Amino acid sequence: MSIPFVTLNNGISMPQLGLGLYAPKQQNEVKQSVLDALDLGIRLIDSAAIYGNEQEVGQGIVASGVTRKDLFVTSKVWMDDMGYDATLHAFDKTLNDLGVEYLDLYLIHWPKDTARKETWKALESLYEQKLCRSIGVSNYYKKHLEELFLHANICPAVNQFELSPFCYMPEELAFNQEHGIQVEGYAPLVRGWKKDDSVLNEIATHYGKSTYQLLVRWNIELGAVTIPKSVKRARIQENMDVFDFHISTDDMKQLSQLFDNTRVAWDPRDF
């Protein structure tokens, strides 16, 4: 089954499922995983300068032969590169490393307090120059967005933050939805840390799916874009095989009660 699209607040389409690319261990693993994912039909690539693999991602894109306009390429400006000029510079490096002429989505990776306003101005400028088809933020909770609304000329199209039943803050999701900001959930698989959870296993068995597939589908049911990471072809395929079932309302409720604040990354409330 093909991957559906969501429409962002500026009218552009974004695939609802993509490939995460954080922390590969071996060289060429990432190039191959991009190739595999594109071959399997994934079109959204979730890159970031800090992952240190944008050149390899670019090689995978070229080798795939997929037309640039059919791809949705995301990257993020890291904390060390925040501020107006530094962000523009980091963006140039990202484009160069990825070997592309524009990004589909550029995000502020974390809301580092001292520089986040100027960084957003830089992203607005990149958007106005049509070097990014959309701009957004990552790890922004309500307090960061409220601050951004006070000075922004452009509303973020996307907010990427950690989203799994174990890290589910419904009020954060609702706030983004109320403001027309597409939520993109990261670490949907909780890096496999919860694979033995009994509730997950019971519900996944009921649908004839793996716990990994259940977690990906849980993000989809909430209307989020999701970016499970794997460098293994069979797992990439498994993680995208989630469009032939629905999780019932009762099971969604049960899953949403698994919240225990397990996070693979920092808590945005500390920023």
Ligand SMILES: NC(=O)c1ccc[n+]([C@@H]2O[C@H](COP(=O)([O-])OP(=O)(O)OC[C@H]3O[C@@H](n4cnc5c(N)ncnc54)[C@H](OP(=O)(O)O)[C@@H]3O)[C@@H](O)[C@H]2O)c1
């Ligand atoms: N904006 C941010 O601050 C931020 C923070 C964290 C992550 N992200 C993004 O979100 C993406 C996903 O998050 P994540 O990489 O942290 O964690 P994740 O997607 O929740 O989990 C990835 C881990 O699960 C394993 N895995 C994947 N599919 C599996 C399967 N079907 N069966 C068994 N194991 C499986 C992977 O191993 P193998 O690769 O060996 O298969 C990897 O160790 C990242 O890659 C990155 O693009 C963004």
